[in-house]
Amino acid sequence: MTRCDPGHKLAGMTTAFVRNQWYVAAYGREIGRELFTRTVCGESILFWRTGNGAVTAMSDRCVHRRFPLSEKPSHLVGDTVVCGYHGFTYGADGVCVAVPGQTRVPRTARLRAYPIVEQDSFVWVFIGDPTLAATTRIPRAPWLDKPGWTVVAGMEPLAARASLLVDNLLDLSHETYLHGGYIGTPEVAETPITTEVDEEAGIVYVSRRMADAACPPFYSNSTGLTGRITRWQDIEYTPPCLYLLHSRIAPVGVLPNDDGSDPDAFHVEVVYAITPETEHSTHDFWAVARDFALDDQEVSDYLEKSNRTVVLQDVAALDTLEQVIATEPDGYQELSINIDTGGLAARRMLARMRAK
Amino acid sequence: MSAGLLRVTWLPGDDILRGRCHCGAETEADDPVAIWEWLLAHPDHPGKS
Structure with missing residues (x-):
């Protein structure tokens, strides 16, 4: 066994937010002409679409007496939102345009507006100094909104800090134990990984390539493969929010062609957006995009049900873990071994971003 | 190796990790x-001559 470092402490398990970054706040389909609220990095944000379809985001607290604008009887009138308590009325830019009983609107009566970008089926919101939004990268997940791919997706509330989900997703050896019978097989935990950190791009890569592995039900039932498989798991994590798992499944020995084409393999892009809600809770967005059986609703239904089950297995484990570590005294210790190489890299990158 | 890329390889059949820095140093x-x-x-890798 690998010698472990018994002195390693949970320095990466902080609950502090990484600010001045883009986070996934919602799927685009969640936001329409009804007032919608979601808390991101501790900030309660109100979302709605204008008459021409643009998403707006502003503080979900009326400047007058802090009534939540997402709460009935607050409502939309055209492209304005009217507070349900005293009628303060705000435009799509968050500026107050009317107050009750007087013509003068206080100059400071404006809601904090958030930069928003709709991309790859997600609504991204910028948390931090809005003047930095335009120059801060939004990572891509193009398969979620691209011809030739079929997507199932969801979001599960996680009662645990975001760093626990990062740890979970960067080390897929847990599939063997936590997700056996769904996506886990013995080969996942047995196969060594290669970890790369691109310091300039700010990306962590973890690659696990299994040449001859059992096919878990998740893939056998969706692809129709029945024998042993070549299974590649190539993780690409762009902290703090976007995690991609490029999954390639093929019969044993079937590899991509020299020109990069790969017609005999099945490709699944598993996407997670890891968005802190509070310091101890997280929005766990998940999506599974595939390039096969595109119009097969049974496959879609199966993958949606199975992946949600897997996500809920993680949620149950991490909710428990949060309860445990939240009550541990400062300075408690943990142990890291080879499987944790990617997770440790992600922790260090997040810590550096947090310190900026 | 591209600038800024750090790589850790888990050597097959062993428990040893090999780290390679973008400057070419290995451990x-x-x-x-x-x-x-x-x-x-980097650039002050411990034990680097």
């Missing part, structure tokens, strides 16, 4: 914490 260890500390010490 081996059996502990991922030690590997990252060594890599992130």
Whole structure:
């Protein structure tokens, strides 16, 4: 066994937010002409679409007496939102345009507006100094909104800090134990990984390539493969929010062609957006995009049900873990071994971003 | 190796990790914490002559 470092402490398990970054706040389909609220990095944000379809985001607290604008009887009138308590009325830019009983609107009566970008089926919101939004990268997940791919997706509330989900997703050896019978097989935990950190791009890569592995039900039932498989798991994590798992499944020995084409393999892009809600809770967005059986609703239904089950297995484990570590005294210790190489890299990158 | 790229390879059939810095320096260890500390010490990798 690998010698472990018994002195390693949970320095990466902080609950502090990484600010001045883009986070996934919602799927685009969640936001329409009804007032919608979601808390991101501790900030309660109100979302709605204008008459021409643009998403707006502003503080979900009326400047007058802090009534939540997402709460009935607050409502939309055209492209304005009217507070349900005293009628303060705000435009799509968050500026107050009317107050009750007087013509003068206080100059400071404006809601904090958030930069928003709709991309790859997600609504991204910028948390931090809005003047930095335009120059801060939004990572891509193009398969979620691209011809030739079929997507199932969801979001599960996680009662645990975001760093626990990062740890979970960067080390897929847990599939063997936590997700056996769904996506886990013995080969996942047995196969060594290669970890790369691109310091300039700010990306962590973890690659696990299994040449001859059992096919878990998740893939056998969706692809129709029945024998042993070549299974590649190539993780690409762009902290703090976007995690991609490029999954390639093929019969044993079937590899991509020299020109990069790969017609005999099945490709699944598993996407997670890891968005802190509070310091101890997280929005766990998940999506599974595939390039096969595109119009097969049974496959879609199966993958949606199975992946949600897997996500809920993680949620149950991490909710428990949060309860445990939240009550541990400062300075408690943990142990890291080879499987944790990617997770440790992600922790260090997040810590550096947090310190900026 | 491209600028800024750090790589840790888990050697097949062994428990040893090999770390390679973007400057070309390499080390081996059996502990991922030690590997990252060594890599992130660039350009002052411990034990580098």
